[in-house]
Amino acid sequence: MTLDLTVAIPSHNDNGHLTRLLSHLAALKFTRSIIVVDDGSLPAPDHDTLIKASGLAPAQLTLLRQPQVAGAGAARNRALLHTTTKHLLFMDADDLPTRELRALCRSLAQAGEFDFCMFQHHDSRMGQSGQWGQMAFDQSLWDKTELNHRNLSEVSTTDAACLAQTANYPWNKIYRTDFLHAHRLRCSDTLVHNDIALHWKSFLRAGRILSSARIGVTHFVTPGGNRLTNRLGAERLRVFEPLEEIALEISVENTPKSPYALAFFGFALGLLCWVNESLDPSLRSExxxxxxxxxxxxLSRSMRTQLKQQRPDDWQRAAKLFQLTV
Incomplete structure (x- = not known):
């Protein structure tokens, strides 16, 4: 039994890495369909050229194009609209799948219905020091759960609130497509920070969450350059759009959603401190x-007290930067 899966890939001026990824997907043979959404690349990728270079079957690859740059979030949303398989995995053009991902897909095909499965990944920055796995902060959150050494496991609400605080990546989850449609889950239309809403709303609205300690993807981080993720200007201030969406949803929900409140606002503390450090200095006052x-x-007074106790470093930095008091 195999998982009925589409891999959706946004790509912008990255035809070399895109071809490499497609070649790996062709070799691993774990996905039925691949959708590439080109986000205004110059030159634009060509379907026949990608097929010839990667070894994919022509019918396996769908190539869509956005003539103007709209961002990876818009590209992922467009891919979702064209997905016809039961499950969906987003990947970046410069990511690479591992054999562990193929093994995970085989296990998930026999796991019954789930809304999404979150798996671990390898970050290229760890490889620079000869290590294999996730960045230390993300790994520490997995270590706080009982899921860190399990190939496949049900995730409790308590553990889910912990995993939700990891970096809000879209490519470390395999989604049930109908779950995304039923809850109208989408990426934001912002050029950066477009994965926050999808990530948190997935946790808030999911019924059955699975997790896997298998390292399914290698994620490459390249400092500098013209990639959208390296933009440090006014577009970073749009981070408040998804943060407000999630804060409002958490504020009106009672149990069992409330365990996510402390997790989310702790995440927001750390994220906004990070944005401050990387932002154009002229925008830091705003x-x-x-x-x-x-x-x-x-933030209520009790929430501030809990954050100060549970995330003292983030609270101390944020309190100084943003004049927060208990």
Whole structure:
């Protein structure tokens, strides 16, 4: 039994890495369909050229094009609209799947219905020091659960709230396509920070979550350059759009969603501190003002006390930057 799976790939001016990824997918043979959404690349990739270079069957690859750059989030949303398989995995053009991902897909095909399965990954920055696996912060969150050494496991609400605080990547989850459609889950249309809403809303709305300690993807991080993820200007201030969406949803929900509240606002503390460090210095004053307003709007006194106790480093930095008090 195999998983009925589509791999969806946004790509922008990355035809070399895209061809490499498609070649690996062709060799591993774990996906029925592949959708590439080209995001305004110059030159644009060509379907026949990609097929010839990768070894994929022509009918296996769908190539869509956005004539103007709209961002990876918009590209993923478009791919979702064209997905006809039961399950969906997003990947970046410069990611690489591992054999462990193929093994995971075989296990998931026999796991019954699930909304999504989150798996571990290898970060190229770890490889620079000869290590294999995730960045230390993400790994520490997995280590706090009982899931870190299990190839496939059900995820409790407590453990899910812990895993939700990892980096909000879209390519470390295999989704049930109908789950995404039923709950209208999409990426934001922002050029950066477009995966926050998809990540958190998936946790908030899922019924059955699975996890796997298998390392399914190698993720490559390249500092500098013209990649959208390296933009440090005013587009970073749109981070408040998805943060407000999630904060509002958490604020109106009672149990069992409430365990996510502390997790989310702790994540927001760390994220906004990171944005401040990487942002154009001329924009930091505006970021501080908007961050202060955001936390004052949503954080109760008891929540502030808990955050100070559970995430002391993030709280100390945020309190100084954004004038937060308990």
């Amino acid at each position: 970021l501080a003002q908007r961050s202060t307003a955001f936390f004052n709007r949503y």
